[in-house]
Amino acid sequence: MKPVPFDYIRPSSVAETCALLAQDGDSRVIAGGQSLVPMLAMRLARPERLIDILRLSELAGIKDSDDGIVIGATTRQAAAERDPLIAAKVPLLAEVFPWVGHPATRRRGTIGGSIAHADPSAEIPLVALTLDAGIVVRDLKGETTIKASEFFLGPMVTAIPQSALLTAIRFPVWPQHHIGTGFHEVNARHSDFAFVCAAAQVALDEAGRCTACAIGIGGLGEYPVRLDQASKALIGGDLGEAAIAEAVDAAMADLNIWGDLHASADYRRRTGGVLARRALNDARQAAHSLSTMARRQ
Amino acid sequence: MKVALSINGESRSADVEPRKTLLDCLRDDFGLTGSHTGCEHGICGACTVLLDGEPSRSCLIFAVQGDGYEITTIEGIAPAPGELSVIQDAFCEMHGLQCGYCTPGMVLTATALLRDNPQPTRKDIVEAISGNICRCTGYGQIVEAIALAAERLALANAPKAGTR
Numbered sequence: 001m002k003p004v005p006f007d008y009i010r011p012s013s014v015a016e017t018c019a020l021l022a023q024d025g026d027s028r029v030i031a032g033g034q035s036l037v038p039m040l041a042m043r044l045a046r047p048e049r050l051i052d053i054l055r056l057s058e059l060a061g062i063k064d065s066d067d068g069i070v071i072g073a074t075t076r077q078a079a080a081e082r083d084p085l086i087a088a089k090v091p092l093l094a095e096v097f098p099w100v101g102h103p104a105t106r107r108r109g110t111i112g113g114s115i116a117h118a119d120p121s122a123e124i125p126l127v128a129l130t131l132d133a134g135i136v137v138r139d140l141k142g143e144t145t146i147k148a149s150e151f152f153l154g155p156m157v158t159a160i161p162q163s164a165l166l167t168a169i170r171f172p173v174w175p176q177h178h179i180g181t182g183f184h185e186v187n188a189r190h191s192d193f194a195f196v197c198a199a200a201q202v203a204l205d206e207a208g209r210c211t212a213c214a215i216g217i218g219g220l221g222e223y224p225v226r227l228d229q230a231s232k233a234l235i236g237g238d239l240g241e242a243a244i245a246e247a248v249d250a251a252m253a254d255l256n257i258w259g260d261l262h263a264s265a266d267y268r269r270r271t272g273g274v275l276a277r278r279a280l281n282d283a284r285q286a287a288h289s290l291s292t293m294a295r296r297q
Numbered sequence: 298m299k300v301a302l303s304i305n306g307e308s309r310s311a312d313v314e315p316r317k318t319l320l321d322c323l324r325d326d327f328g329l330t331g332s333h334t335g336c337e338h339g340i341c342g343a344c345t346v347l348l349d350g351e352p353s354r355s356c357l358i359f360a361v362q363g364d365g366y367e368i369t370t371i372e373g374i375a376p377a378p379g380e381l382s383v384i385q386d387a388f389c390e391m392h393g394l395q396c397g398y399c400t401p402g403m404v405l406t407a408t409a410l411l412r413d414n415p416q417p418t419r420k421d422i423v424e425a426i427s428g429n430i431c432r433c434t435g436y437g438q439i440v441e442a443i444a445l446a447a448e449r450l451a452l453a454n455a456p457k458a459g460t461r
Contacts, residue, residue: 001337001338002316005316007315008361033357033359034354034357037358038338042338050315055365102428103352103428104352104353104406105354105357107353108354108358190427191427
């Protein structure tokens with residue numbers, strides 16, 4: 001359980017990091033190391049060089065911008081977990097943190113690291129996909145944003161070019177007033193890897209009709225999936241339990257679902273459907289209680 | 298690579314390969330074998346140390362990344378040689394350890410918990426140690442030990458009877 005030998009370098013700026021990444025094809029970027037170091041220890045990753053970006057202050061921090069909440073790549077998961085801006089503006093992300101690793105790993109693990117690692121069952125990538133966050137990458141030529149729906153390509157495989165650095169994630173903020181979220185997960189032990197997890201965010205109008213809806217499920221296959229067909233079917237309705245069940249089942253019908261020694265494909269399909277329904281129900285109830293409170297005032 | 302570390306209040310330096318984890322460096326280069334090598338991939342928590350007071354897995358950080366942190370290992374917890382901290386003492390008293398392999402990680406995790414949250418609920422304690430695996434005790438006595446330590450630390454800070 002020892003990594004292969006590698007060189008270690010700690011650049012002093014993002015520009016210097018990009019120049020290093022442009023040099024060769026066998027460098028890996030390390031930040032909190034909570035996912036990469038196990039891969040190195042098991043020799044599943046054998047880079048020749050590690051480029052440590054953890055202390056680049058320009059990459060850390062949480063900002064409110066016109067296009068949403070921008071979380072710097074090296075922002076610690078524990079810092080985001082306690083952040084009032086995220087709790088207020090990206091409640092779905094705030095909701096999943098207790099499920100992300102353990103307190104000790106969240107203190108070092110970063111938001112960008114979890115996204116770049118792209119574990120198919122990980123919660124932060126699931127939220128990024130569900131809300132279709134923008135993933136900001138930079139190389140020597142400049143900055144580009146990749147939509148989360150085009151970012152996750154396979155287990156631990158992403159659309160980040162070899163010469164580029166993930167610098168930030170931009171989470172969209174929904175403009176509606178009455179927004180509710182829901183998240184459910186099944187695993188062997190709290191904080192272990194999810195067998196299946198589901199996230200939902202909905203917005204209701206004053207009459208209780210759904211005006212926006214996003215549902216995602218993680219752990220089913222190569223990467224998290226978004227049930228856009230179900231969202232489309234549910235918008236305009238009142239999010240009754242029967243409508244939710246029908247929409248989720250229809251959207252899951254042709255998903256390619258994997259099984260492994262922890263959970264069979266059948267189990268994942270059934271559980272994924274149940275968790276997605278529960279997440280949607282929770283989201284509806286949360287949004288509904290907000291709109292009821294608003295009417296009373 | 299040369300690395301300068303601050304461990305239990307002392308400045309130490311070593312010449313290490315970049316691939317050497319902080320855990321291996323603590324044990325091999327500095328003889329601090331209280332940090333235990335368990336799974337070496339971040340699952341078991343036996344290697345937990347405090348980095349700037351925060352419980353962290355020393356198997357998931359390379360020694361060359363450890364400069365600039367105040368590193369506290371189990372050797373830095375006792376108030377004086379031959380003594381035990383309140384938390385260590387509570388572990389003994391409540392039989393919070395059997396083989397002792399997970400104990401340094403548990404004690405450090407509990408130390409940080411009780412510093413930040415002096416009156417934890419049972420749920421807070423369970424959540425705090427959720428990243429530390431124990432294969433002997435079934436966790437019951439560990440949770441009780443941390444609760445006892447919290448009680449004693451609270452009493453230590455209370456005004457004595459008759460004084461106000």
